[in-house]
Amino acid sequence: MIPYQTATIPVTVFNQNCSLIWEPGSRQAAIIDPGGEPGRIIDAINRLNLKVELILLTHGHLDHAGGAKALKGVVDAARLAAGQEPVPLLGPDVRDLFLLDTIEAQASHFGMTGLRNVHPDRFLVEGEVIELGQLRFEVLHTPGHTPGHVVFVERQIRLSFVGDTLFHGGIGRTDFGYGDYDALITAIRDKLMPLGDDMEFVCGHGPGSTIGVERASNPALQGNL
Ligand SMILES: [Zn+2]
Numbered sequence: 700m701i702p703y704q705t706a707t708i709p710v711t712v713f714n715q716n717c718s719l720i721w722e723p724g725s726r727q728a729a730i731i732d733p734g735g736e737p738g739r740i741i742d743a744i745n746r747l748n749l750k751v752e753l754i755l756l757t758h759g760h761l762d763h764a765g766g767a768k769a770l771k772g773v774v775d776a777a778r779l780a781a782g783q784e785p786v787p788l789l790g791p792d793v794r795d796l797f798l799l800d801t802i803e804a805q806a807s808h809f810g811m812t813g814l815r816n817v818h819p820d821r822f823l824v825e826g827e828v829i830e831l832g833q834l835r836f837e838v839l840h841t842p843g844h845t846p847g848h849v850v851f852v853e854r855q856i857r858l859s860f861v862g863d864t865l866f867h868g869g870i871g872r873t874d875f876g877y878g879d880y881d882a883l884i885t886a887i888r889d890k891l892m893p894l895g896d897d898m899e900f901v902c903g904h905g906p907g908s909t910i911g912v913e914r915a916s917n918p919a920l921q922g923n924l
Contacts, residue, residue: 701833701855707901708743711735712811715762718860718901721749722832729753729831730770731851731860732903734762735814737770744774751778753831756790756819757862758848759798761805763903765814785820789829792840793822795847797877823849836860839890843883844871852894859900865891867908870919884923892924 706719711734719740721728728749733740744751751774756764767788775785798805799817806814823829825840829851836851844863848871851860863871865887873880891900896911913920 703834703856703858705858705901706743706747708736708740710739710766711762711814712809713762713904715903716901716905717766719743719747719749720831720834720858720860721747722834725832726750727752727832729755729834729836731755731901732757732763732862733766733770734760734764735766735811737766737773740766740770741773751786753829754786754788755829755836755851755860756788757850757860757864757903758791758845759795759802760845760863761802761809761811761814763862764799764817765802765806765811768815768817769813771817787821788817788819789821790819790823790838791845791849792824792842792847794842795845796822798845798847822847825849839886841883841886841890843873843879843881843886845875846877846879848886850891852898854894857895857898859891859894859898861891861900861902863903865900865913865917866902866904867906867913868917868919870917871903884920887920888924 708717715734718731823838829836898910901907
């Protein structure tokens with residue numbers, strides 16, 4: 700079994716689950732969905748003595764991506780001082796570009812400050828694999844909540860990061876102009892459910908779960924699988 704550790708930091712008024720995952724030996728870490736409050740994320744990184752090697756985004760909503768630019772700035776300053784390259788900021792799928800370009804407008808709509816529009820170093824596509832030491836995060840495109848939503852699947856350790864696709868007891872909202880309920884159900888049915896009942900997941904809000912528990916008991920999936 701590949702050793703790993705995780706931590707979750709709920710950020711913004713939406714209590715979005717910013718995730719840290721790292722290798723205990725090397726302390727190499729990935730940060731997934733730093734939606735805000737970069738100072739609290741940096742405090743956790745320093746307290747845990749982690750080396751941030753990746754920043755990943757599941758989708759372009761403000762509470763998932765709004766802190767990414769500031770966080771990358773702080774991480775890059777430390778890395779450059781140590782003679783290292785800037786940290787790669789990857790994802791989501793390019794179809795969420797319009798959301799990343801309007802984070803500041805989304806934030807002002809909610810009366811939130813400090814969140815920033817952001818462009819990744821590279822958008823991600825279905826099927827590619829992002830490595831962090833021995834950990835391998837497979838990218839799956841799971842549209843519906845947003846057009847460019849992706850999830851990160853680590854099959855070896857049986858852990859996935861699914862953003863706002865699937866929740867414990869629910870599914871992502873699709874009541875935005877760009878939302879697509881049928882696409883979301885199709886992505887959950889055809890891409891998440893086949894990951895296997897023992898696959899655990901961290902979601903964007905609230906407690907995580909497993910595919911098996913949600914297959915058996917999620918009211919939003921009954922009759923849809
Ligand atoms: Zn969202």
